[in-house]
Amino acid sequence: MPPLDASQLPPSTLFFLLATVVKMLAIFTLYMVVVAYTTLAERKVSAWIQDRHGPNRVGPWGLLQVAADGLKNFMKEETMPGDVYKPLFILAPALAFCSAMIAWAVIPFGAPLPTPWGRIDLVVADLPIGFLYVLAITSLGVYGIVLAGWSSNNKYALLGGLRSSAQMISYEIAMGMSTVCVLLVAGNVSLNAIVAQQVATGWNVLILSIAAFIFLVAAFAETNRVPFDLPEAESELIAGYHAEYSGMKFSMFFIAEYANVLTASALFVSLFFGGWDIPFTRWDNAGPATVTKSLLTVAMFGFKTYSCVLFYIWIRWTLPRFRYDQLMSLGWKFMLPLALVYIVIVASAILGLDAAGVARTGWAFKGAMGSINLVLLILLFFVIDRGRLISPASSRIDRERVARIRRATDTRSTLGSGEAH
């Protein structure tokens, strides 16, 4: 065995602090740039989906559109409507953005990087409570929206804020419950440990597909994206919670939305798609840390995360918005019970496999969990659901109601036309 050099050992305290500051700055810069370009990606992708060109005037392929938008928002007048609660009106956009950003602190984005002064983990803070920290921080995201709605002194903004708080509380529970299964399989809450577990047992999306599904739906609701963007439903609420905002303050909400999407995507990738793990290979997980390995795993993590972001955008231009009661019944009557039942099934499966002495890293464990998952998936989507629960818009009760209304209007219109003759 070759002697270990300094680049493979943990760094000294001082260098650790220095490296942490550098990592924070790097992540912040990169994050802001990516978020800015995600706003452009949204416009470009929506254009392609609707068979348009999208922004293409500023810079090559419209790439400088982001800078132009930023400049425009800085130059715009900041309006301050009468009777707003000023401190909170100004604080709210910042709050909305901060909670999305600080959740990044615990997300591991690459294999450890060797430097002459010691090995650096590519995560800002590898907290032992990892995932709980993420849950705690994302649960604060609602404050920005709620306070913006309340302090605006506008009934539509207030309604948007109320909707948002109710929606986020409802889906937070389903989200937390769906991740319990991941924590059960990993046996730890540190995100580094969860990524390591996925390297050993295969990605969680293959053995916990239903948890991934619930998490994805809840993440859409938590980030207020279509089909759950009721807090800013423009046909009902003007622009919802940010109706009274203008200039850079409005822009902060705009940035916050994409920041939230990026954070939710990174979390989804870390929990269910193996984090920075490169699929079908082993060399990236074993052996000493090298610079090549770090760079490639970071690129892999970026690729996975951004694919997920593009999925978010794709969904936005594909699905219509839910009605508010549909949103609530989906959250409380379907997602939550499903997550609870799923926890019981996964926990008993793991208990049974552990009692039978099946090693967690072996093929027997993967095969057993995978086949249980397959059976449950078929049961959920083809036997239990059959297009009723997951799409409440087409639920049987609703269809009957629509048919009744249609019959009533049909009768009335035939009566009306009869009178006209």
Place this chain on the structure above:
Amino acid sequence: MGNVFVSLLYGFNFYLFGLIAIASALLFVTRKSPVAAALWLVNVMFCLAALYVMLDAQFIGAIQVLVYAGAIMVVFLFVVMLLNLGRGDADSDMRGSVGRIAAGAVGLALLAEVMVLARSRFPEELTLRAAQGLAPVDVTAGVIGPIAGPLFNEYLLAFELTSILLLTAIVGAVLIGKKRVTDAR
């Protein structure tokens, strides 16, 4: 050199968060608007969570933020907003000077009680002997296990009884909040 720096940082942060917590608590009880008061309370909870983390109780810190700041206070705000309280001075629930003096006296009495209790010795039955164990926690092996282990093995009955108590409260709340269909007709 590094260790001295870290311990300095530790001390600085301890007093920083302690002072912010006290200041926020004072602002919390003196604000007239319920929304502002609720937000100062959230700030107090954050500082408490930071202090828990500095005592290496990271799990409790995270739960503090998750449950109190992230869930309970959001529901508080939700109710305040739904009733549209907190605008103007008319709906302030501040009492007159008698009430303020009484509240201050009760607060001082409680503070004195805490001071006395912190300095006094507990009876032998109440102290936790070293032999009973609070084993040192190995952070690398996870911080949840040492809490979950005793909770689901030794104290399972108490844990389940607590959850049944909570369930009863939820059922009660739903029953009280439920619209009576017969009355509406």
